[in-house]
Each structure stands twice: as structure tokens, then as C-alpha cells.
Amino acid sequence: AQSVTQLDSQVPVFEEAPVELRCNYSSSVSVYLFWYVQYPNQGLQLLLKYLSGSTLVKGINGFEAEFNKSQTSFHLRKPSVHISDTAEYFCAVSHSGAGSYQLTFGKGTKLSVIP
Amino acid sequence: GAGVSQSPRYKVAKRGQDVALRCDPISGHVSLFWYQQALGQGPEFLTYFQNEAQLDKSGLPSDRFFAERPEGSVSTLKIQRTQQEDSAVYLCASSKRARDGELFFGEGSRLTVL
Numbered sequence: 093a094q095s096v097t098q099l100d101s102q103v104p105v106f107e108e109a110p111v112e113l114r115c116n117y118s119s120s121v122s123v124y125l126f127w128y129v130q131y132p133n134q135g136l137q138l139l140l141k142y143l144s145g146s147t148l149v150k151g152i153n154g155f156e157a158e159f160n161k162s163q164t165s166f167h168l169r170k171p172s173v174h175i176s177d178t179a180e181y182f183c184a185v186s187h188s189g190a191g192s193y194q195l196t197f198g199k200g201t202k203l204s205v206i207p
Numbered sequence: 208g209a210g211v212s213q214s215p216r217y218k219v220a221k222r223g224q225d226v227a228l229r230c231d232p233i234s235g236h237v238s239l240f241w242y243q244q245a246l247g248q249g250p251e252f253l254t255y256f257q258n259e260a261q262l263d264k265s266g267l268p269s270d271r272f273f274a275e276r277p278e279g280s281v282s283t284l285k286i287q288r289t290q291q292e293d294s295a296v297y298l299c300a301s302s303k304r305a306r307d308g309e310l311f312f313g314e315g316s317r318l319t320v321l
Binding site: 096133136143194198 | 210211238240247248249250251252255263266298300308309310311312313314315
């Protein structure tokens with residue numbers, strides 16, 4: 093079984109400032125990692141994913157995340173946020189073997205961008 | 208439509224009533240998932256279909272929960288004899304391939320049990 097911890101439930105940040113949303117996972121097997129975003133009144137949308145290869149992955153809207161196996165982390169970063177980035181962000185993990193379709197989500201981090 | 212469509216968007220039920228929640232996935236997506244999201248929590252896996260076959264129902268919380276996808280397209284999640292703890296947003300997602308994690312989610316059905 094795996095689990096995901098998102099350490100910050102809410103993150104306020106000023107417009108054009110950098111942001112990092114933290115995600116740590118626990119798993120006894122190799123994993124796939126994901127970040128999903130939920131804008132107000134919309135469904136969850138895939139932001140980026142790590143399956144294999146380069147540990148730095150780039151996603152939509154200028155976001156990127158780095159897989160750190162030794163620290164079991166997959167933190168999400170953006171160098172300069174916009175008002176439109178205000179949303180809830182969910183980190184998720186699945187294991188890379190049989191049954192890898194099942195995602196385990198964190199509790200989410202609400203990002204509020206302040207003008 | 209182009210996205211995953213769920214109905215109803217909001218449902219209020221009295222405790223003990225049966226409810227049915229519908230999901231219309233993206234055309235051509237063979238994989239379909241149901242997740243439950245309680246207030247302040249992340250989504251939790253309920254069940255997974257590949258076409259009409261329900262391959263995993265390990266996340267269904269009790270035998271009051273039942274899901275079907277008889278023709279491999281539209282799916283229905285049914286909850287019998289609803290309880291207050293069933294109050295949550297029920298999310299449906301579909302994908303072309305189950306394993307790469309790129310799920311397309313609907314906006315969810317918010318169930319409130321009084």
C-alpha cells in the first residue's frame with residue numbers, strides 16, 4: 093500500500109512570486125507520481141506526471157516537479173505564479189506494477205494567489 | 208460532449224433512500240473509475256471498469272454500494288439505504304489507458320444525506 097502526504101493545506105502567495113507545494117509519499121515498491129489541479133467548479137485535471145526517466149518533469153502552465161527517490165518527495169514548483177493559478181492541487185501516487193491504475197491522492201493544497 | 212459528464216451535479220437524499228449517480232465518459236475511453244471525495248480529503252478509489260468488466264471493486268465501502276457499466280460506456284454508481292457517512296462528492300474519471308495515470312475527471316456529483 094502507498095500513502096501521500098501534502099504538508100500544507102493552504103498556501104497563500106503574492107502574484108509573480110515563486111511557489112513550492114510539497115508532496116511526500118510512502119511506498120514499498122516503485123511508483124508513478126502525479127500532480128492534479130482542480131480549478132473552482134471544474135473537474136481534476138492532470139498537471140504533470142513522472143513515470144520513468146528524467147526526474148525533472150515539466151507540466152502545463154509553467155509548473156514543474158522533481159522526483160527525489162531518496163527523500164520520497166515530488167514537490168511542485170512554479171517560478172512566478174499568476175492569479176489564474178489559484179486552485180487546489182493534489183499529489184497522487186500509484187505503484188508501477190499490477191494494479192497501477194489505482195491512484196492514491198493526498199488531501200490537497202489550496203493555492204491562493206494574492207494580487 | 209468532449210469531457211466526462213456526471214449527473215446529477217447535486218443530490219440531497221434522506222437517510223435510507225437509494226440514489227443513482229450517472230457517468231458518461233469520453234467516447235472511446237475503455238477505462239472508467241469512480242472515486243469518493245469527502246470534505247477536506249483527497250479522492251479515494253472506489254472501483255474500476257475496463258469496458259463492461261468491473262476489474263476492481265476493492266474500494267467500495269460496503270455492500271450498499273454497487274456500480275455497473277453494462278455496455279462499456281455509461282456507468283451508474285448506486286448507493287442503497289444511504290447513510291450520513293455517504294455524504295461526499297463522487298467523481299467519475301475515464302482514460303484511454305489505465306496505467307499511465309492520465310485520468311479525465313468529471314465535475315463530480317455532490318451527495319448530501321440528511
